[in-house]
Amino acid sequence: MWSMRNGLVLCGACRSHVSVMQGTIFQGSHLSLMTWFRAMWYICVQKNGASALGLQRALGLGSYRTAWLCIHKLRRAMVRPGREKLFGTIEVDETYVGGKKSGKRGRGAEGKNIVLIAAERDRRGIGRIRLKHIPDVSGETLEANIKELISPNSTIVTDSLRGYNGLRKAGYEHKVTHSYQGLGEDMLPRCHRVASLLKRWIMGTLQGSFGVKHLQDYLDEFTFRFNRRKSGSRGKLFYRLAQQAVQVEAAPYSKITKTQYVGGS
Secondary structure, three states: OOEEEOOOEEEOOOEEEOOOOOOOOOOOOOOOHHHHHHHHHHHHHOOOOOOHHHHHHOOOOOOOOOOOOOOOOHOOOOOOOOOEEEEEEEEEEEEOOOOOOOOOOOOOOOOOEEEEEEEEEOOOOOEEEEEEEEEEHHHHHHHHHHHHEEEEOOOOEEEEOHHHHOOOEEEEEEEEOOOHHHOOOOOHHHHHHHHHHHHHHHOOOOOOOHHHHHHHHHHHHHHHEEEEEOOOOOHHHHHHHHHHHHHEEEEEHHHHHHOOOOOOO
């Protein structure tokens, strides 16, 4: 390709003029790259995440819709294409978010959204995590998503939910915890810690409200931040987000607003 004016390049193969932003999350945007970089920096320096309204005010954007679209496109970039699956000993559990605040809690709660949590054991701490919005806790759903998130031959630790019974046949070492093994002891502490932090983040950053069809985008942002929580430099987060922004597919408004029950991995 040969550089051209006005942000266009000449393709040596087809001899067409294309934008340098073609095929990235910036494709089709009327915002300048400088504005995008300012948006990425603002999001990265906010320890607990940023809202579209906060981004609009910080950058002086003309409309809330522009800020909302910008922040959702950047959330898509927080999932690195071809990222490695979790490996080792992994705790797996589900948590429930949103919906009615009163009534039954936990499994079977009405109006709530199910989030599958996978957390690597890192000695006594938590390694990397993955979060997935799932429609149910059937064996078929759980196994399919676990295969997507966790490498074969890993050791998976779960509770006694029947939906996990097929994991051994799926190629995993499966260990089941039971509450009687340690009276009062938390048998899946990493998953429960992540669930607690996630709900606190939703109540704080999202003020307890989110669009169900965009829940996976919010989970991806939480995962991006959590897995880089030990980074001592905001600049590294900015670099990683900028790097991934040119690797993911374009996400136009029509694609982001398209109704969906659960998002990508």
